Amino acid sequence: MKAKGVQRTPTTDNSQRTTSGFKEGLERDSTVEERVHNFNAGPAALPLPVLKEVKENFLDLHGSGMSITEISHRSSLFEEIINDAFDMTRRLLQLSDDYHVLFIQGGASLQFCMVPMNLCLPGRPVDYINTGIWSTRAIKEAQIQGKDVRIIATSEDGGFTYLPTDYTVDRQASYVHFTSNNTIMGTQWRQFPDGEGVPLISDMSSDFMSRPVDVKPFGLIYAGAQKNLGPAGVAMVIIREDMLRRVPDNLPTMLKYTTARDNRSLFNTPPTFAIYVIGLVLRWLEETIGGLKEMERINEEKASLVYEVIDKSEVYQGVAERRSRSMMNVTFRLPDDELEQRFLAEAIENGFHGLKGHRAIGGCRASLYNAVTIESVKSLTAFMREFEERSI
Numbered sequence: 223m224k225a226k227g228v229q230r231t232p233t234t235d236n237s238q239r240t241t242s243g244f245k246e247g248l249e250r251d252s253t254v255e256e257r258v259h260n261f262n263a264g265p266a267a268l269p270l271p272v273l274k275e276v277k278e279n280f281l282d283l284h285g286s287g288m289s290i291t292e293i294s295h296r297s298s299l300f301e302e303i304i305n306d307a308f309d310m311t312r313r314l315l316q317l318s319d320d321y322h323v324l325f326i327q328g329g330a331s332l333q334f335c336m337v338p339m340n341l342c343l344p345g346r347p348v349d350y351i352n353t354g355i356w357s358t359r360a361i362k363e364a365q366i367q368g369k370d371v372r373i374i375a376t377s378e379d380g381g382f383t384y385l386p387t388d389y390t391v392d393r394q395a396s397y398v399h400f401t402s403n404n405t406i407m408g409t410q411w412r413q414f415p416d417g418e419g420v421p422l423i424s425d426m427s428s429d430f431m432s433r434p435v436d437v438k439p440f441g442l443i444y445a446g447a448q449k450n451l452g453p454a455g456v457a458m459v460i461i462r463e464d465m466l467r468r469v470p471d472n473l474p475t476m477l478k479y480t481t482a483r484d485n486r487s488l489f490n491t492p493p494t495f496a497i498y499v500i501g502l503v504l505r506w507l508e509e510t511i512g513g514l515k516e517m518e519r520i521n522e523e524k525a526s527l528v529y530e531v532i533d534k535s536e537v538y539q540g541v542a543e544r545r546s547r548s549m550m551n552v553t554f555r556l557p558d559d560e561l562e563q564r565f566l567a568e569a570i571e572n573g574f575h576g577l578k579g580h581r582a583i584g585g586c587r588a589s590l591y592n593a594v595t596i597e598s599v600k601s602l603t604a605f606m607r608e609f610e611e612r613s614i
């Protein structure tokens with residue numbers, strides 16, 4: 223039965239034959255359209271209960287007779303929504319009072335620019351660890367502003383397939399910037415770099431809220447929402463009070479962290495829908511999952527299921543070095559282009575979407591963000607095993 227209005231995967235005779243086996247893990251509900259196993263890298267899967275709640279309340283939000291997209295950002299209804307999101311973030315990350323939670327538009331990419339603009343101390347260098355395409359972009363934005371950018375470690379020589387362990391932090395540095403999870407190559411810092419007292423700044427776009435984080439060494443953490451937190455259109459920023467004192471007076475109003483802090487992220491109209499959905503995702507994390515420690519346990523289990531298939535396989539080859547592997551984005555290749563294309567095509571026919579690697583590196587990538595269920599991952603590993611058996 224096909225639900226109306228939902229974009230369907232084109233089916234072929236071949237898919238009719240193979241589809242049935244791998245659909246078990248999908249949550250079914252007669253009121254919900256048929257869904258697929260979603261391994262997209264971003265925008266990415268959201269928890270089904272959250273999507274259902276959005277749908278149920280869309281025409282009439284909490285008895286207001288209006289949709290979330292139709293109410294004022296100054297209304298008490300929206301105030302409650304954004305304040306709840308702040309409170310849940312504080313509880314999930316166990317933030318102390320000296321940390322502020324901000325919503326800023328422009329995605330993670332605007333943070334590449336705002337971080338050096340706001341937090342570089344006059345006459346002092348800014349240190350970066352380069353572990354991939356996103357780090358490289360962050361570095362470029364600091365360079366454009368003429369900052370004294372030092373790349374204290376890089377894994378570019380190895381095609382960014384590992385995380386560098388050798389680096390020296392200069393106490394003079396304004397901050398040390400690193401990318402906690404490298405979405406494209408599939409590497410992740412399991413233990414964060416040691417800033418030796420220099421504030422750490424991290425782009426956590428693709429693993430934010432996937433595990434507990436001790437925020438104390440961090441001056442600032444930012445994350446584009448569309449990987450693990452909600453819809454695109456906003457970044458969440460966690461900033462420590464002392465960092466706010468660095469913000470120069472002469473910056474454009476919208477580009478100052480202090481503007482967002484002073485106005486509780488309501489200086490101008492924020493992306494109200496995105497913030498509403500983020501609030502629902504945070505509640506799901508807190509109440510349904512039971513917090514970040516439990517989320518981490520589930521994420522580790524999911525990742526190890528896929529890595530186990532790769533490690534025992536003669537067909538799938540992991541891209542990232544073992545010690546640097548990501549729990550969130552599992553990257554792998556098949557021995558030749560033709561087989562890889564066949565794998566990706568058959569995956570889609572069997573209901574597994576989003577497995578094509580980033581356009582910059584090709585190959586395959588399974589993004590296992592918070593909302594991707596263990597059942598979906600088990601279906602994927604069963605399909606991978608079955609495909610391998612047929613291919614060798």
Ligand SMILES: *Cc1c(COP(=O)(O)O)cnc(C)c1O
Nearest residue numbers: 329330331356405425427428446
């Ligand atoms: C996706 C991603 C970005 C880019 O995010 P935008 O919100 O599109 O600017 C930056 N950093 C990392 C680690 C990412 O995964």
